[in-house]
Amino acid sequence: MNPTISTGRQTGLATDSLSVWLEQGRARRPIAESISLRVAPGESIAIVGESGSGKSVTARALLGLLPPELTSEGDVSVAGTSFLRLSEAARRRLRGNEIAFIMQDPFTMLNPVLKVGDQVTAALRGEDGRKLSKAERRAEAVARLNEVGITDPAVAGKYPFQLSGGMRQRVGIAAAIAENPRVLIADEPTTALDVTTQQEVLKLLDRLRKTHELGLILITHDLRVAFATCDRVYVMYAGQIVEVGETDAIRTQPRHPYTAALLAAEPPLDHRVPRLLTIPGSVPSPGSRPDGCRFAPRCSYAVAACTDSPVSLRITDESGEHRVRCDRAEEITLITDEAAGGPAAGAETVQPGDLLVKMRAVRKNYQDKVAVDGVDVDVYAGESVGLVGESGSGKTTLARMMVGLTRPSAGSVRVGGVELAAKRVSRQQWATVRGLAQMAFQDPMSTLNPTRTIGSTLREGLRLSGADDLEAATAELLERVGLPAGYAHRWPGQLSGGERQRVAIARALSRNPRIVVCDEVVSALDVSVQAHILNLLRELQADLGLTYVFITHDLAVVRQITDRVYVLNHGKVVESGQTPDVLDRPAHDYTKRLVASIPRVEQ
Amino acid sequence: MTAVPHSTSTSNRSRAARFRVPRIPVLTALAGLFLLAVAACAIFPGLAPADPGAIDAAVSLEGPSGEHLLGTDQLGRDMFSRIIAGARTSLLGPLLLAIGVTVIGTLLAVAAGYFGGRTDTVISRLVDLLYSVPALLVAIVVAGVTGGGFGITLAVLIVFGLPLHVRNLRAAVMERAHLPYMEAAVTLGLPTWRVVLTHLVPTIVPNMVATFFLVFTYGVVEFSSLSFLGLGSPPGAPDWGRMVSDNRATIFTNVWPAVVPAVAIVLLAVSTNLIGEYLQRKHDQARRQR
Known part of the structure; x- marks a missing residue:
């Protein structure tokens, strides 16, 4: 034409x-x-x-x-x-x-x-x-x-x-x-x-x-x-292409430290690692990108020369296909699990504590739509339970019922001995539930009130738990989730997505709960930030003896953070059991399909 | 402001953008000054150079002069002094109306939008009902039956000013009622009144401010219309709407006594509108930077 x-x-x-x-x-x-x-x-x-x-x-x-x-x-x-x-x-x-x-x-x-x-x-x-x-x-x-x-x-x-x-x-x-x-x-x-x-x-x-x-x-x-x-992959960082190459080369022999770190931060699908590798710092914004190598401030290979002058893309193999923007490209190796301490021996079997949440034949209808259709779920103290499923599976509705945000249409939801499906839940009983179970939400943009500072958000919960020195308690809480105490004076808009999720977790912890319900807390985050948050959640569990209910669609994340898992489809539990068992030997057709759907390279 | 265009090779678009950043637009500044002047007159009626009620048949229907800046009306009263004296009623009515509609409207909107269910049904149907009744007509009837008076007029205008704003504010409330930060406040165990007062209401303040200025602007016109029809303030009172009405008969002899208060009404309405828009813009900018 x-x-x-x-x-x-x-x-x-x-x-x-x-x-x-x-x-x-x-x-x-x-x-x-x-x-x-x-x-x-x-x-x-x-x-x-x-x-x-x-x-x-x-x-x-x-x-x-x-x-x-x-x-x-x-x-x-x-x-x-x-x-x-x-x-x-x-x-x-x-x-x-x-x-x-x-x-x-x-x-x-x-x-x-x-x-x-x-x-x-x-x-x-x-x-x-x-x-x-x-x-x-x-x-x-x-x-x-x-x-x-x-x-x-x-x-x-x-x-x-x-x-x-x-x-x-x-x-x-x-x-x-x-x-x-x-x-x-x-x-x-x-x-x-x-x-x-x-x-x-x-x-x-x-x-x-x-x-x-x-x-x-x-x-x-x-x-x-x-x-x-x-066939080929271009890796971009802070406005530049930092590495180009054939897919296999990038996947198995990344030569740029950022690519290598990104690959290492990806939670493995087939086994649990004791700690996910993370990248310190965050992606610089367009106005504040460093001179020289953009990645240098976050790079473990960085030397003084890296920040001197801009680094150009150069060819690092015979065919000329693999190009890297790093002066030390030849020295970069992919950090594998072996280097990071080897795979953990699977999830440690948790000694079951008290039964904190007991859900029996729970149903939830929205008009003529059935969101949850007769589900039994148990959560014991100290364990981490995953609720896995696709959109519309009812996993979020189930989680919301555990913290009393959604009232079940039928069945029984007992949290800390309080029946939340009852006609009337007394003020005293609500106080018990609120002190026991807290929730962290998915969307980092709307999880914090934009009209309040971080400090005032955290103080609300602390006040309810009867903290004496609110200032000190706020600082301690922020430190717990890996943020400087000075963040108390900041506004949500000044924080990155990962930082907001940390604050949301801190807010949940402000009530000293035994259970934290995490609704897709990492699904809106970048891989490197996700690794930070998953590590944080594990640390918190070890330090505070928390119980997690972890809602996610990501099977790799489920593997890393949960001990037991319920697989949901169309409002029903189709399969449940120890996380490694369910993921490695799925019994139900739907679980099999879910596991098979994860994009992977055909070997 | 140093809006000197650069001679470098920047694109036309960025150059145009640079011209668009005056701190306070001239019109908005003038509107602000006008509002300040009206407010000053409302607070200090003593600013009037002459007694607004003093009748002097010798100077009936004079044009502007050094002695009478805006001329005189049929009874020889000084128009300038009457305009100043009328500032209070012209400002007070719309102000109370705007406060009333904003406060009651917010209460109803929160009740309907946050608590939902039967409360919502009742409030929403009432609002629909009020919508179908012409406010000014009811105000005229009520004022006619009860003999008028400021309080009655205000009450009627508030009731009939509510529907539109309850609807808007209710929509704003519903948009936020189930955001994660609201639900987090509930799960934390905060009492409901605290969730509403410290989490919900602050986020709809921009909507409330918009409501306030809209109602105020309409209020200026509505009160003046009622006064013009002889239903607002008592006869002889130096009210702007009333003055337009009283002096319209002599408009072909001397235009000033009828036109000056009319212009004052228009300026007041336009000024509040401009200021309202300016505050809204400022708030949006501040929010974006946070």
């Missing part, structure tokens, strides 16, 4: 020193610097990094879709055409046609008032450039949806809200590839999905890239997803 792009079917997308700047009045801060990457048709690459690495901004810069406060420099060429040098109108023609984009959130990606069939075919035109007829459009929609594994032709006539998250993501993919683009950019396409759905979507992307000769650029924070799907 476009005469300028008739050449170079062989090239997919390539960038040359693509930089993105944040314009703030007179200040001009780099967000992403000199990004050079390429993807050939049929190849898949991953851009991996934690939050603040600049990976999503890079993705948007590739498409020329930056928000107004950001500007880009450098060049992106799509099939030989300089994409960013084109006029906006010409670029719009190329988007969808040559380069397409799918987003993270399947719930906001589609227009809620248009039928999905119309959305998939919205950009399609006939040979002569005319709009398709209604019948043609419908046939095209059904065919395109079939391509992404939606075989039911009725789906084309449905609205997005009638579909599940996984289906919506498929529809989004069908719409993105409707015009047979050469390059597909997927920004965290599976982050909002359940593991089993995630696996299906990743498989679909992999299949499409082969059948459609698509160059796939996968932006993700999840190393497992990157390794399982992509």
Whole structure:
């Protein structure tokens, strides 16, 4: 169609020193610097990094879709055409046609008032450039949806809200590839999905890239997803690419200390480690990135010379494929469990203490929907119990019933001897439950009241537990969770996600509880931060003799933190037992499917 | 402000952005000054240069002069002094109305939005009912039947000012009622009144401030309308709305006595609106930086 792009079917997308700047009045801060990457048709690459690495901004810069406060420099060429040098109108023609984009959130990606069939075919035109007829459009929609594994032709006539998250993501993919683009950019396409759905979507992307000769650029924070799907991996840190290489090279022989540390911080799936390796400090924000090597302040290999001058990407192997931004690349080795003290001999068998929580035949209905359907759960003092399941399994509802935030529709919930399903729970009984069981929540952004300082949040609980010296007790509490006492004067907005989760844990501890119910406390955090929080939770358990009820969808996390586990599906417990037994030898079909869905590299 | 454009190669967009950062917009500053002046007049009615009630047939319907800055009305009363004397009733009515609607509205919104259930049903249906009744009409009828008076007028306007704001505030409450930090406060074992007062209400303060200024602005107009219809303040009182009404007959002889109070009403309404918007913006900025 476009005469300028008739050449170079062989090239997919390539960038040359693509930089993105944040314009703030007179200040001009780099967000992403000199990004050079390429993807050939049929190849898949991953851009991996934690939050603040600049990976999503890079993705948007590739498409020329930056928000107004950001500007880009450098060049992106799509099939030989300089994409960013084109006029906006010409670029719009190329988007969808040559380069397409799918987003993270399947719930906001589609227009809620248009039928999905119309959305998939919205950009399609006939040979002569005319709009398709209604019948043609419908046939095209059904065919395109079939391509992404939606075989039911009725789906084309449905609205997005009638579909599940996984289906919506498929529809989004069908719409993105409707015009047979050469390059597909997927920004965290599976982050909002359940593991089993995630696996299906990743498989679909992999299949499409082969059948459609698509160059796939996968932006993700999840190393497992990157390794399982992509040929090559670009690791980004603080706005720079710090390491590039074939997936296997990155996975087994990372040469950048950050990559190595990130890999080591990932909780292993198949065994429990005594302590997860962590990276000290946090990702620097765009205004405060250090000179020289960006990672030097957090790096265990750093020497004085590292901070002197900027480090450039250099080739470290014969083929020229493996490039690393580190002067000491040859000395870096992946820290394995053996080096870190070897695998722990599985979860120590905990001597069962008193029965703290006893749930029998618990049900919870919301109108005609059943969230929890006849569940028995026991929690003994001193153990750590996992509630595992996908969204809609009822795990969070169950947890909320344990702390009295949700009232069961039927059955019995006894916490510390108090029947919470009773018609009337006295003030005295509530006081018992509140002093016994506390909860920590998932979302670090809304877990703390933005109108109160950290100190005043913590003092509330301390006052209720009858602490004498509130100042001292607050300081002690902050220290317990690894934060400086001075944080008492800070506002939640000044804290990072990991720090907020620490404060949320401290708030739960302020009542001196015996049970802490942790609802997905690490699922919104980056891997390196997650490792910190998991280590903290284990330390606290050892020091204070806490009992945990740990709600999560992440089986690797379950392995690290729980002794016993209940697997939930559609409001029912399908399997329970010692964590290693359940994960290594799943008996129920659903558990088997869950375990099998974890992205892994095919050996 | 040194908004000198740079000659470096910054993009047009960033240059435009630099021009958009004046500290206090001129209009907002003027609005603030005007409000301060009205408030000063309301607090110190003695500022008036002449007795606002003094009748002098010799100077009836004069234009502005050194002696009478804004002229005189039909009875020869000094308009400038009457405007100053009228500041108190013009300000007090909307102020009490805004406080009333904000406080009662917040109470009802918290009761409906946080506790939900039957309380919510009752309050929400009452609000719907009030919605369907035209406020000013009821105020006129009530004032006509009871013989009027400030208290009755205020009460009627508060009741009929509530629906819109109860709805808005209730939505704000419901948005926050089940956020993790609210639930954490409940699980900690804080008594309900503390959860509401220390966690819920502070987070809806911006909504309350918006309500206050909106009601105030409408109140200025509503009170003036009632006075214009002869239902607010008693005849002869130096009330701005009443003055427009009293002097409209002579508007073709001398425009000043009717137009000056009308302009004062408009300025008061616009000024409070501007100040309200300014505070809202400031608050948003502060929150973003925190």
